[in-house]
Amino acid sequence: MNCPTSDKLEKWFDGIVEETEYESIQLHIETCNHCKQLIKMYSNEHHFLKETLSTPTLPDDFAANVLDQLRRRKHGNVFWFRLQLLFWQRD
Numbered sequence: 567m568n569c570p571t572s573d574k575l576e577k578w579f580d581g582i583v584e585e586t587e588y589e590s591i592q593l594h595i596e597t598c599n600h601c602k603q604l605i606k607m608y609s610n611e612h613h614f615l616k617e618t619l620s621t622p623t624l625p626d627d628f629a630a631n632v633l634d635q636l637r638r639r640k641h642g643n644v645f646w647f648r649l650q651l652l653f654w655q656r657d
């Protein structure tokens with residue numbers, strides 16, 4: 567599979583692509599270092615991740631925030647994918 571355009575990746579990151587497209591892009595990112603780097607870049611710019619990275623322990627309202635994120639997102643698993651990025655960033 568060819569790399570999605572950066573515009574497409576951004577849309578994927580924001581969870582606003584079609585579900586079939588979403589899955590193929592996610593599969594691609596998991597196997598493509600180039601796209602992984604781009605997504606890392608987007609996540610670095612993302613306020614929520616910055617906050618989480620700078621918080622030594624999870625805040626009390628973390629679970630509530632998670633549920634809130636899941637409710638807001640068309641594709642809830644974008645959030646979990648972002649959590650995985652946290653671990654990549656610690657390498």
Ligand SMILES: [Zn+2]
Pocket residue numbers: 568569570594595598599600601602
């Ligand atoms: Zn790629």
